[in-house]
Amino acid sequence: SQKIEQNSEALNIQEGKTATLTCNYTNYSPAYLQWYRQDPGRGPVFLLLIRENEKEKRKERLKVTFDTTLKQSLFHITASQPADSATYLCALALSDSWGKLQFGAGTQVVVTP
Amino acid sequence: GAVVSQHPSRVICKSGTSVKIECRSLDFQATTMFWYRQFPKQSLMLMATSNEGSKATYEQGVEKDKFLINHASLTLSTLTVTSAHPEDSSFYICSADKAGAGSTEAFFGQGTRLTVV
Numbered sequence: 613s614q615k616i617e618q619n620s621e622a623l624n625i626q627e628g629k630t631a632t633l634t635c636n637y638t639n640y641s642p643a644y645l646q647w648y649r650q651d652p653g654r655g656p657v658f659l660l661l662i663r664e665n666e667k668e669k670r671k672e673r674l675k676v677t678f679d680t681t682l683k684q685s686l687f688h689i690t691a692s693q694p695a696d697s698a699t700y701l702c703a704l705a706l707s708d709s710w711g712k713l714q715f716g717a718g719t720q721v722v723v724t725p
Numbered sequence: 726g727a728v729v730s731q732h733p734s735r736v737i738c739k740s741g742t743s744v745k746i747e748c749r750s751l752d753f754q755a756t757t758m759f760w761y762r763q764f765p766k767q768s769l770m771l772m773a774t775s776n777e778g779s780k781a782t783y784e785q786g787v788e789k790d791k792f793l794i795n796h797a798s799l800t801l802s803t804l805t806v807t808s809a810h811p812e813d814s815s816f817y818i819c820s821a822d823k824a825g826a827g828s829t830e831a832f833f834g835q836g837t838r839l840t841v842v
């Protein structure tokens with residue numbers, strides 16, 4: 613069966629450092645992979661999408677890599693700030709529809725001043 | 726960006742009653758909306774795909790007679806939890822696809838916290 617795995621342990625990081633999150637998947641051949649941010653009691657907010665033919669994508673302080681051979685995506689938050697504290701979810705499409713997604717359980721990031 | 730609004734944000738109901746949750750796309754048309762459920766510390770699980778003007782498609786293990794979905798217009802989908810039980814208590818989240826090509830992200834509502842007592 614299809615599976616998406618993210619580190620279940622919270623990532624505690626000092627302000628200014630780079631946070632690196634991992635997303636591994638099995639039994640998928642995704643055309644693209646997405647990353648979302650979720651705050652407590654709120655719906656997910658889209659951050660980045662990376663396609664299978666892209667190795668790396670950046671948006672401001674965020675960077676995503678996608679290795680289809682390893683079946684892995686890495687998500688980096690550089691120069692982290694306390695406001696970056698949240699749970700970060702990776703997601704793969706279940707079909708050709710952008711919105712029909714299977715999510716990982718998410719990794720909580722806590723950035724301390 | 727596009728805005729998806731859910732209502733209510735929180736609801737408490739008694740066992741055996743029904744609860745309706747609304748999902749609206751405020752500034753775009755959505756031929757397809759999706760309903761997810763999230764238990765504490767767990768991932769979002771897709772429950773069903775809501776299609777405007779046709780029947781919803783449910784994921785395996787989701788009871789269609791318990792979770793009624795209606796997508797009567799291009800901007801509104803509703804999820805009704807019928808004969809609610811305490812185990813239905815969860816965080817319900819909808820998302821919407823923009824109609825037409827070009828959209829590369831899903832737009833999520835803010836979620837509805839359902840507590841069944």
